[in-house]
Amino acid sequence: MKNQINKMLLMTIAGTALFCGCRKSETFPVDKVTSYFVFNPLDSAGAAAHGYLYQIYAIVKNGHNRVGGDYLDAASDDAVSSKSGTVQVKQIATNAVNSFNFPSGENFWEEQNATGIPSNSGTPSSYWAGIRAANTFITNIGVVPVKGQSPSGVPMRYVWQSEARFLRAYFYFELVKRYGGVPLLGDKVFSLNDNVAIPRSSFGDCIKYIVSECDAIKDSLLTYPLQLPDADNYRPTKGAAMALKARALLYAASPLFNGGNIDASNPLSGYTDFQADRWTAAANAAQDVMNLNTYKLDNNYRDIFLSQNNSELIWIRPGSITTSVEAANGPVGFPVGGTGNTSPTQELVDSYPMINGLPISDPASGYNTNDPYATFTTPKRDPRLTANIFYNGSMWLNSIVQTFEGGQSKPNSNIQQTVTGYYMHKFMGLSESGTSLVQHPTDWVAFRYADILLSFAEARNEVESSPQADVYKQLYDIRARAGIEPGAGNNYGLKPNMTKDEMRAVIQNEWRIEFAFEEHRFFDIRRWKIAEAVMNQPRTGISIVKTSSTLTFNPITVLSTAFVKKQYLYPIPYNEVAKNPNMKQNPGW
Structure with missing residues (x-):
């Protein structure tokens, strides 16, 4: 595997160097580079133009601890920040x-200081x-006589143009899922003299x-599997474009936008009607x-986030090969411990079933309140609990995590530590044994195949009068990969012949436990329009008291x-509404 050390950063620096190389006496930040320097009809390699494209890639966010040092999920019901003082995710959650x-x-609308463009602070x-x-x-790449073509015969400049169009569509979707309708600019690049009151x-x-x-x-993007996976795994493929379409249609079909508009007559905040066909379109796109x-699906759940070229990844935002996730989120109290920024909630922990697939609330599940993580007894818990969350008794750095009061990882001293009794484990390297942390890629997975399967299951469940085999199959596959036991009926703990409502609840929980900390839950509780129910309850954790050998x-x-x-x-940011009389604010703000 090719070393991917901060590929986007290196690309950005290289791109900036190319721009500056056009005229050594002049340098320009990325947002001020003119076509004169970049889109050169004499540049058959298209080096400067490709450098410019790299800088657009660099604007895509890497989600690891990106919101003021926290994961966005810490603003949902799945986690809280362990930090004190003014905490961005806590501001959102409260x-x-x-x-x-x-x-x-x-604030994706007006954020400054792009990560990955250190030479242009304030960009x-x-x-x-x-x-x-x-x-x-x-609008400008057409003048560059770029040589070469893709393996499918598409001229490379059209491949690059399609990549830029993909990035633009991705940016639009990320804005729309946060703000609702936004101005559509087409291909126009506005100048200072243009009327921008759109x-x-x-x-x-x-x-x-x-x-x-x-x-x-x-059809003009690269296709998977890539011919040069180590070099091109950051680039969107045909599958990535189709996955973005599927996600956009899933959100569009969801209750918040499809019949549950918070302002029923306002076309900016959602559709003003309900159409069941929107669920059909979402299902078809996933199909x-x-x-x-x-x-x-990758055979190993943890490997999804540690291997850059596995079969489950559809599109990633590459990161460095480091132990930065461990440093920010690992349990305290170890010689190479972390600062434990992310404290998963008891609500998230309780959402993981037993290894037989039954929820812990089911009397037949075998859940033991005296051994809630099934550390010493059987049946065990869903293996994804161990993969995603450190709990009292977890293995780490050839030792046992102690989150009981006064324990090694909850010393109750003046250092930052878990506030819930749990630490985040997801995305971390295989450092359970040994005494040093294992470096690994810190890529951010934007699309993976499991979310296609769950999107299909969710949309099909809404289309069918009651869930059919095509819905059950996706859940079986995801649970089987996770390590859930099939059971006597090969149902992986799922109740046969569920109603639509019962299956909806199962699917929503599967989104939660499969995609914890991947920036799904925060938006899922909104698009399902259940945030008012789940976020108006207190976030909870566990205080474990050890007396002799009893917990x-x-x-x-x-x-x-x-x-x-x-x-x-x-x-919509106040500045935008104040300077643009045509910019309508969202309901209630």
């Missing part, structure tokens, strides 16, 4: 934000900056645009990815979260 002060780490890194840069590339397009038009772009570019027959588990409240209806969408 409804302490407004259109003036929305946390910068999650806009918002997704609007990404859209503008993509438009610049799309109104927001409807939510429906935005989804239609994203879907149409994915359809238009999919199209499945029909490619090129992706499959007593005491539930504790760690944070009182709050959610009101307006929070289903983000506020």
Whole structure:
């Protein structure tokens, strides 16, 4: 495997060097580079233009601890931040934000200081900056006589152009799922003299645009498996465009936007009607990815995030090969311990079933309240619990994690430590044995095959009068890979002949436990329109008291979260509304 040490950073620096090389007496930040320097009709290699494209890639966020040092899931019901003081995810989770002060780490509309562009401090890194840069590339790359073509025979400059269109569609989707309808700019690159008082397009038009772009570019992108996987694994493929389309349609079909609009007559905040066909479209889009027959579930759940070229990955944002995730989130108390930024909640821990697939609330599951993590007894818990969360008794660095009061990893001293009795384990290297941390890729997985399977199952369940075999199969496959036992009926703990409502609850929980900390739960509880129910309950953890060899588990409240209806969408930043009379604010803000 080729060493991918901070590929995006290296690409960005290389790209900047190319721009500066055009005229050594002049340097330009990425947002001010002109076509004169980049899109050169005499540059047959297209080196400067390709460098510019790399810088657009660098605007894609890497989700590891990106929101003020925390995972976005710490603003949901799955985790809380262990940090004290002003904490961005805590502001979001407690409804302490407004259109003036929305946390910068999650303000995709007007964020500054792009990660990965250190030479241009202050460079806009918002997704609007990404859209503008993509438009610049799309409208100018045609003059560059780039040599070569893709393995499928598409001229390389059209491949690059399609990659820029993919990035633009991705940026739009990330904005739309946060803000609802946004201005659609087409291919236009606005200048200072242009009228930029553009109104927001409807939510429906935005989804239609994203879907149409994915359809238009999919056949001119590279295809999986890649001929040069080590060099090109960051590039979007046909499968990535189809996966983006599937996700956009899944969100569009979901209750928040499809019949549950928070302002029923407002086309900016969602559709103003309900159409069951939107679920059908989402199911069909997921099915199209499945029909490619090129992706499959990785046999090892942890390997998904540690191997850059496994068969489950559809599109990634590459990161460095480091132990940075461990440093920020690992349990305290070890010679090479972390700072434990992320404290998973008891609610998340309790959502993992037993290894027989039965929820711990089922009397037949075998759950033991005196050994809740099944450390000493059987049946065991879902192996994904161990893969995603450190609990008292977990193995780490050839030792046992102690999160009981006064234990090694919960010393109750003045150092930062877990506030819930748990630490995040997901994304970390295989460092259970040995005394040093194992370095590994810190890529951010934007799309993987498991979310295609769950998207299909969710959409098909909403289409069918009751869940059929095609829905059950996706859950069987995901649970089998996780290590859930098939059981006597090969049902992996799932009840046969479930109703639509029962299956919906199962699917929603499977999203939660399979994709913990991957920035799904935060948006899932919004698109399902259940955030008002789950976020107006306190976040809890566990206080474990050890007396001799006996452990007593005491539930504790760690944070009182709050959610009101307006929070289903983000506020349009105040500055945007103030300077643009056509920019309508979202309901309630």
